[in-house]
Amino acid sequence: MSFPKLIYxxxxxxxxxxxxxxxxxxAAWLINGLLYVAVLVVVIGLIxxxxxxKKQRK
Structure with missing residues (x-):
């Protein structure tokens, strides 16, 4: 292989x-952002x- 081809x-x-x-x-930025969204969805779902x-008990 010639020198210019090697450099190229x-x-x-x-x-x-x-x-x-x-x-x-x-990809890491997207996964990190989606992780925060997933945590937020889980917290809202639990609430x-x-x-x-609580409404069913009354």
Whole structure:
């Protein structure tokens, strides 16, 4: 393999690694955000269940 092709291949690999790291960062950000949404939904569900059980007792 000639030297310019080797340099080009290394540059392409570096760019691919950078793009993959950005994709993984985006995925981690989305998962982190969805985790907060899931916790909020669970808390609201528990409160709604508690209120409905309290109304049934009366």
């Amino acid at each position: 291949s290394i540059a392409v690999l570096v760019i691919i690694a950078w793009v993959l790291s950005m994709v993984f960062r985006l 709604a269940q508690f209120i409905s059980q």
